[in-house]
Amino acid sequence: MRVSLPAKLNTGFAWVLLVLLIAPALVAIPVSLTPKTFLSFPTDELSLQYYRELFSSPEWLSSFAQSTVIGAVSTLLATTIGTLCAIGLWRVSSPAGEVVRSVLLLPLVVPPIIAAMAFSRLFVPLGLIDSYTGLILAHTVLSAPLVLITVSASLAGFDARLEQASRNLGASNWVTLRRVIVPGIRPGILAGAVFAFISSWDEIVVTLFLSKFSVYTLPRRMWNGIRENTDPTVAAAAVVLMAITLLAFAIWALAARRTRPAA
Amino acid sequence: MRLPLKSGWLLVLPFLLLVGGLFLGPILNVLWISVTDPAPGFGNYAQLGSSDTLRRILWTTLRVCVICTAFSVILGYSIAYAMVHAAGPAQSRMVGLLLISFWISVLVRTFSWLMLLGRNGVVNSGLEALGIITAPIAFMRNELGVLIGMVHYMVPYAVLPIFAAMQSIDGRVVQASRSLGGSGAQTFWRIYLPLTKPGIVAASLVVFIINLGFYVIPAVLGGGKVLMVAEYISVQVLITLQWGTAAMLAAILLFGVLALMFLMSRFMKLSTVFGGART
Numbered sequence: 001m002r003v004s005l006p007a008k009l010n011t012g013f014a015w016v017l018l019v020l021l022i023a024p025a026l027v028a029i030p031v032s033l034t035p036k037t038f039l040s041f042p043t044d045e046l047s048l049q050y051y052r053e054l055f056s057s058p059e060w061l062s063s064f065a066q067s068t069v070i071g072a073v074s075t076l077l078a079t080t081i082g083t084l085c086a087i088g089l090w091r092v093s094s095p096a097g098e099v100v101r102s103v104l105l106l107p108l109v110v111p112p113i114i115a116a117m118a119f120s121r122l123f124v125p126l127g128l129i130d131s132y133t134g135l136i137l138a139h140t141v142l143s144a145p146l147v148l149i150t151v152s153a154s155l156a157g158f159d160a161r162l163e164q165a166s167r168n169l170g171a172s173n174w175v176t177l178r179r180v181i182v183p184g185i186r187p188g189i190l191a192g193a194v195f196a197f198i199s200s201w202d203e204i205v206v207t208l209f210l211s212k213f214s215v216y217t218l219p220r221r222m223w224n225g226i227r228e229n230t231d232p233t234v235a236a237a238a239v240v241l242m243a244i245t246l247l248a249f250a251i252w253a254l255a256a257r258r259t260r261p262a263a
Numbered sequence: 264m265r266l267p268l269k270s271g272w273l274l275v276l277p278f279l280l281l282v283g284g285l286f287l288g289p290i291l292n293v294l295w296i297s298v299t300d301p302a303p304g305f306g307n308y309a310q311l312g313s314s315d316t317l318r319r320i321l322w323t324t325l326r327v328c329v330i331c332t333a334f335s336v337i338l339g340y341s342i343a344y345a346m347v348h349a350a351g352p353a354q355s356r357m358v359g360l361l362l363i364s365f366w367i368s369v370l371v372r373t374f375s376w377l378m379l380l381g382r383n384g385v386v387n388s389g390l391e392a393l394g395i396i397t398a399p400i401a402f403m404r405n406e407l408g409v410l411i412g413m414v415h416y417m418v419p420y421a422v423l424p425i426f427a428a429m430q431s432i433d434g435r436v437v438q439a440s441r442s443l444g445g446s447g448a449q450t451f452w453r454i455y456l457p458l459t460k461p462g463i464v465a466a467s468l469v470v471f472i473i474n475l476g477f478y479v480i481p482a483v484l485g486g487g488k489v490l491m492v493a494e495y496i497s498v499q500v501l502i503t504l505q506w507g508t509a510a511m512l513a514a515i516l517l518f519g520v521l522a523l524m525f526l527m528s529r530f531m532k533l534s535t536v537f538g539g540a541r542t
Contacts, residue, residue: 003348004447006447006448006451007344007348007447010341010344010345011345011348011349013341013345014341014342014344014345014346014357015345015357017338017341017342017418018342018357018360018361018364019360020415021360021361021364021415021418021419022360022363022364022367024372024375024376024379024415025367025371025372025375026375027375027378027379027385028371028374028375028378031378039378041385081277081278081281082278084274084275084277084278085274085275085277085278085279087271087274088270088271088272088273088274088275088276089271089275090271091270091271091274092271092272092275093271097271097275100275100279103279103282103287104278104279104282106282106286106287107282107286109472109520109521109524110286110290110476110517110520111475111476111477111493111516111517111520112476112478113476113478113492113493113496113497113513113516114290114293114476114496114513114516114517115286115290116497117289117293117496117500117509117510117513118286118289118290118292118293119285119289120500121289121292121293121296122285122288122289122292137281137285138285140281141281141282141285141286144278144281144282148278173270198366202368202369202370204369204370204479205478205479205493208497208501209497209500209501219368219370222370222374223370225374226370226373226374226377226483227483229377234374235374235378238368238370238371238374238375241368241370241371242367242368242371245366245367245368246363246366248366249362249363249366253359253362
């Protein structure tokens, strides 16, 4: 069919929009290379001093380490309970199960500010404010629904007869789970783990309520930098944060591409 | 099969306990303090009638959300339309750009907008160099900046439901309209657009729901001048320690979001929005 002029114009417009969705974030790159002492664009020369600053300052380094630990542990927990839950709901497969599913997806729907209040109400009496445990638990609750979604999507394409076959051949529940079901839904588990890690790695609103001095994640320190709006190190941090997020995205995209033809 | 039902629920249990104990329980506690702190009763809710500040904040939140939703859905519709009609490789490139933009942290975006929209930011100096403006435009510390940042963040969320709705349209319907003599414009406005209505409604609701509780972008780009509900709640909790007022606003926000979710479930199966029910 001949493509009409308005459709062509719209396609051009859409490409411009798509580029504009990404381009603004890239200004952090030149700003991070400025040789000046304030947030500015480099004019004559480029400098890596703020990357040196970022990777030598004890504060930023400890924030990197904290974000990595909190992200890794909460991803492990969220992926485990999210995957088990998805398999459970898939086995149950009843209206009651679907009600439970929508309840478990609530952490994605409830505004983060309300989640932050709720966690803070709970953690103050438990002494979990400003602790790794508190943030890890909170991030696990917020990211496990993502795993539930991706694993459920994988399970929708998983042949339930494989599970029956495994049991008929005498495998126990546990062996069936580990050797038959989990390998069959690996792409969904991996995607869920990547989403879970990024959601923790980027999380700021709940962290603002739950951290004070001793736990200071990367987004938390960036938040301060953005509010103060003077030190160019925050630009370097933004570039690194973006790079790691895109790296995780690339891992996920490559894995998805590799598994798709086989599925 | 050995007790399949029981073993299924057993696997659900850890997640259910975690969400129940760490999330739903404390949220109920927040709802509870909205009617008990500082004094039992509906005093916190009565403030809505008496306090101009609260009314202004709710009004700002609604206004910004409505405008942002409208722009996000219109721009998202354009992208989705181009994506559906693009050939294979171009389509995957478009989807790739969209997904990357999804993944860029809200903090990075906010920081970048600060650099771009400031008085001496890229946009102002660019426009001045081109001779389009003589004095810098105030993009920040006002609703304009907040809207730019929020629309930019929300467009990808708007694209996906509309894209899904467009993909399910039977192309022969459009051909039938053309062969019966309908012009391109007529076909679009009278056939295509109505068919994509479920996608538009779902996209509007998704965007609106996320906007209602948006914190980072209004707080930074609004610079204290565009006070929306989420930022006000955080000030009440972290600075003035007025949990009662904060809890009341949280309750209103929560019921608003849940009501919109319920509305959405009537237009679209929630599982298609969230992906992955078994059937």
